[in-house]
Amino acid sequence: MVGYELCAQMLSQQPGAQLCRAGAACDLVISLRSLSSTPSVEILYIVLDADEKLWTLTERAKVLHVKESGLGQIAFSVMPCAAGFLPYPSISVYSCKTIGTPRLGENYTEGVDMLPGVPLLSFLRTAGKQIRVLAASQTDSEPAEQKKGLKHKLGKLFD
Numbered sequence: 001m002v003g004y005e006l007c008a009q010m011l012s013q014q015p016g017a018q019l020c021r022a023g024a025a026c027d028l029v030i031s032l033r034s035l036s037s038t039p040s041v042e043i044l045y046i047v048l049d050a051d052e053k054l055w056t057l058t059e060r061a062k063v064l065h066v067k068e069s070g071l072g073q074i075a076f077s078v079m080p081c082a083a084g085f086l087p088y089p090s091i092s093v094y095s096c097k098t099i100g101t102p103r104l105g106e107n108y109t110e111g112v113d114m115l116p117g118v119p120l121l122s123f124l125r126t127a128g129k130q131i132r133v134l135a136a137s138q139t140d141s142e143p144a145e146q147k148k149g150l151k152h153k154l155g156k157l158f159d
Contacts, residue, residue, distance in 0.1 A: 004122040039070025050089035
């Protein structure tokens with residue numbers, strides 16, 4: 001039985017920007033909803049995987065705390081490596097194994113190591129979704145002569 005519903009959304013880290021650019025970090029926000037009839041507080045392990053030619057994953061895994069309401073949300077920093085319509089990185093949900101015991105006076109996750117346990121069945125609402133990634137922005141550090149040279153070469157092509 002499917003235990004969780006996931007929804008992924010890509011957000012640009014550039015102020016006011018709606019799209020991601022190749023070579024610029026974006027936030028992959030994952031929202032999770034427990035499909036259990038009696039949701040409870042849980043700790044899950046969320047893991048990303050992606051084609052290295054398309055995405056640089058600065059964070060591959062994180063621990064997600066599911067609230068009593070059965071909802072949880074987490075953000076990963078990802079960077080597209082190419083322009084075009086890129087598929088979202090794949091998302092997997094695992095139970096969380098703990099190694100060690102928390103020290104007295106600390107909350108449950110302090111003083112313990114979290115590792116992925118067994119894979120859990122989940123439904124990804126945004127499966128197959130793609131994001132349009134723009135080419136890396138031109139920097140003003142390019143010499144003006146080089147830009148003029150390119151314009152001249154392009155002009156010759158169309159003459």
